[in-house]
Amino acid sequence: MVRPRTPLLSRERIVEVATAIVDAEGLDALSTRRLARELGVQAPSLYNHFATKEEIVDAIGDAIVAGVDLSMLGRDPWPAALRGWARAYRAAFRAHPNVVPFLARGPARRPASLRLADAVYGALVSAGWPPAQATRIGAAMRYFVAGSALGSFALGFVADPSLYGADYPHLRDAHRLADRHSEVDEAAFELGLDALIDGLERRFAALHP
């Protein structure tokens, strides 16, 4: 088949099927041939819509970031806005854990990430933070939230008691973390978020006495 009168592919459909593959089997399972097969097409056809495979992965990540709710940033007081945004961002990536390695692919040249940075920075400046501080806060929040999306802390510990006792005395009970990893990660995220915003509020208060 060549040049059908209505195109077989579109960027949207490619990203959709690619996301499904990555969600189901991980980033490594995404190859151009595999993706093409599931799209009912040959691999080189993809290059009519994306210049490289990397662009496809970027588009997957961008679509996820684009789904992050930003409405609180133009509405709530800045501490609540930061909190709500951080939770939304983390939730978006927890829904696609296999895409997280993409977060490490260097920073954001992608439109959704820029929109997000714009909204966070704008909210902080509107709230009364000096621009230089707003930049730093946006970056610091990104560090924390991206790091928390990066992967489970608790899941790093294997559910095997014999592994730790001997070599790592303080980790004697760490094997229990694996079972409760969701709660542990959730509680750690909330504690860190609270502490971080708490510290920022103190600085804000010192700035506006």
Place this chain on the structure above:
Amino acid sequence: MVRPRTPLLSRERIVEVATAIVDAEGLDALSTRRLARELGVQAPSLYNHFATKEEIVDAIGDAIVAGVDLSMLGRDPWPAALRGWARAYRAAFRAHPNVVPFLARGPARRPASLRLADAVYGALVSAGWPPAQATRIGAAMRYFVAGSALGSFALGFVADPSLYGADYPHLRDAHRLADRHSEVDEAAFELGLDALIDGLERRFAALHP
């Protein structure tokens, strides 16, 4: 050449050369054939020392984590200890920026990471934090530090003024960030670290009135 009387390879030498390749040209440049060539050997020889290429990458990351100074954790008061450890961890990964994607490869089953977790947790518990809180603090710190190592925030913005003004009103001056990315990232890291530890100190004070 077969089976030389003294082995051509060792895990140490493989990791050393692999790290050099990744540092110089990035993770994608590391292939078993390329690595073998630089080691003066054929690719299958590597499989006498590592079961998979992934194990080699793990070993690169583990060696970097193993280089992180942990001495302050058994010595300084916990806020200073956390601060010092966070800086050391970040510095270690900034020295090998191309290895950072490895951070996203799921959590730590690697010895150096376990030793690190053990030291951080132990220091917090010794200082008087309840164990459950110590776990959360260790996780929250890992989120922040790993996120900050993940990549420059400032470098995400291209040094081209025309890119932002129109679509992202608040980012009008963001193109200036790229030039000063080191200072911006450094200042953001220090601000976040201060705020985070500040917030934790307040919780600690409430716990030990």
Place this chain on the structure above:
DNA sequence: ACCTGAACACCGTTCAAGT
């Protein structure tokens, strides 16, 4: 135990050819 050559089943990408 440790290295080799040959082989297997893949990759991402290019490109001329088709309509």
Place this chain on the structure above:
DNA sequence: ACCTGAACACCGTTCAAGT
């Protein structure tokens, strides 16, 4: 404009054969 088949230059890994 958009899809194809053929091809290029790669991959990671296995395995029997060598000493």
